[in-house]
Amino acid sequence: MNRKPSFTLFLLLLFIFNQCSIPYRVKRNPDKLIHGYVKPGFEEVKNKFIENFTERGDYGAACAIYYKGEKVVDLWGGYKNSITKEPWEENTKVIVFSTTKGLAAMTLAIAHSRGWLDYNKKVSDYWPEFAQHGKEDITVKQLLAHEAGLCLVDEKFEITDLRDFDYIAEIMARQKPLWEPGQQHGYHLATMGMYMNELMRRVDPENRTIGQFFAQEMAKPLDLNFYIGLPDSIPDEELAKVIIPSAWQVITTYDEIPEKMRKDLRDRKSILYQSFRIPEKFNPNSRTTLSVEMPSANGVGDARSIAKVYSEFALGAEDLGLNSRTFDLLKNEAEVPPAGAFDIVMGLDTYFSFGFLKPGSDLMFGSNRKAFGTPGAGGSFGFADPEKEIGYAYIMTKMGAYLVNDPREMAIRDAMYRCIEKLEN
Numbered sequence: 001m002n003r004k005p006s007f008t009l010f011l012l013l014l015f016i017f018n019q020c021s022i023p024y025r026v027k028r029n030p031d032k033l034i035h036g037y038v039k040p041g042f043e044e045v046k047n048k049f050i051e052n053f054t055e056r057g058d059y060g061a062a063c064a065i066y067y068k069g070e071k072v073v074d075l076w077g078g079y080k081n082s083i084t085k086e087p088w089e090e091n092t093k094v095i096v097f098s099t100t101k102g103l104a105a106m107t108l109a110i111a112h113s114r115g116w117l118d119y120n121k122k123v124s125d126y127w128p129e130f131a132q133h134g135k136e137d138i139t140v141k142q143l144l145a146h147e148a149g150l151c152l153v154d155e156k157f158e159i160t161d162l163r164d165f166d167y168i169a170e171i172m173a174r175q176k177p178l179w180e181p182g183q184q185h186g187y188h189l190a191t192m193g194m195y196m197n198e199l200m201r202r203v204d205p206e207n208r209t210i211g212q213f214f215a216q217e218m219a220k221p222l223d224l225n226f227y228i229g230l231p232d233s234i235p236d237e238e239l240a241k242v243i244i245p246s247a248w249q250v251i252t253t254y255d256e257i258p259e260k261m262r263k264d265l266r267d268r269k270s271i272l273y274q275s276f277r278i279p280e281k282f283n284p285n286s287r288t289t290l291s292v293e294m295p296s297a298n299g300v301g302d303a304r305s306i307a308k309v310y311s312e313f314a315l316g317a318e319d320l321g322l323n324s325r326t327f328d329l330l331k332n333e334a335e336v337p338p339a340g341a342f343d344i345v346m347g348l349d350t351y352f353s354f355g356f357l358k359p360g361s362d363l364m365f366g367s368n369r370k371a372f373g374t375p376g377a378g379g380s381f382g383f384a385d386p387e388k389e390i391g392y393a394y395i396m397t398k399m400g401a402y403l404v405n406d407p408r409e410m411a412i413r414d415a416m417y418r419c420i421e422k423l424e425n
Helices: 007-020 024-028 043-054 099-113 140-144 159-163 165-174 192-203 210-222 247-252 259-265 271-275 287-291 303-314 324-331 407-424
Strands: 034-038 060-067 070-078 372-375 381-385 390-396
Touching (some): 043 060, 043 407, 060 407, 070 303, 099 192, 099 210, 099 324, 099 372, 140 192, 159 165, 159 287, 165 192, 259 271
Antiparallel strands (some): 034 070, 372 381
């Protein structure tokens, strides 16, 4: 008797196909496609990076670590394109999603050090049009801590509309908060970058955007290959293509997703579900998406650049104009809003401060709570650990389905701290 294949069988075949689609030589002989440098004492990091390909399903990735101002790890490997099987090269760049937020927050921290921006002042002091629909008293600090209730945008717009900064500013200024600002927090997944960008335009004496400020004041002096708004001068050959999580990945990691998030991802009316639709026509592998400025999500670059700039901030970033007063603020523990640490969008406890994510019970990165950084969708992560003087970054093509603590990234991060502990003892 002939029967149609069951859905379970289909998923099993999909899983087998996904595993077999990883080139044999990556799984069997990864050294052929793993390149870079590790300083003696950090060999375990390279071993874990290789294991990511042989045991944890990585396809193309890079990681970099600066320790006490010195680059001690700079590794890359695998493939930058799953179709053409082009190898990941030394200059390969990839979109890092929300990891961009941390680098954007750095620009505002420098603006704070220069006296352009006061975190305790009202947003409307710099942006008068913002003072609509109950937003009059929202402070910069509350906004950057995701307490403003401005996670969504009632007016629809497409990715290409982000080229018109005045138009986007008008839309964002008209938005109504979803809750009483300052009382609770919820991750401003897509909108945070647009608010940060307009703040920078308002406070910078030259009216530069975050992408422009980053390029001129940070990327140029540090010789970084990272862009918030990818210029036409970067050829397509230098860009990796991300691989969206498969159905099997989602199923196998389903229990790792917080219960509220599992529910909200199926609810088209939830804040989380709607956040993923801002702006419309966002395609991470489209040059159009990469070319606009979206400081929330479309930064493009290599791991060593992210690690290097976080290393500068871990050491105080004096050469970039950061002063000790601002640096101390970044190192402080996050202040929890009156309603508590529970993030009503993400469905777990989160801790935000001055545009950065801070260590907490569900994501304890760094050696202590002085660390600050931002993870990105799919597993990328960049952070500074001032206590240990570390700048760290991991980026990849194959997106994981974990919310935080992707096993590939965690393996490298944990190995790094074990290596440093041995060196210091």
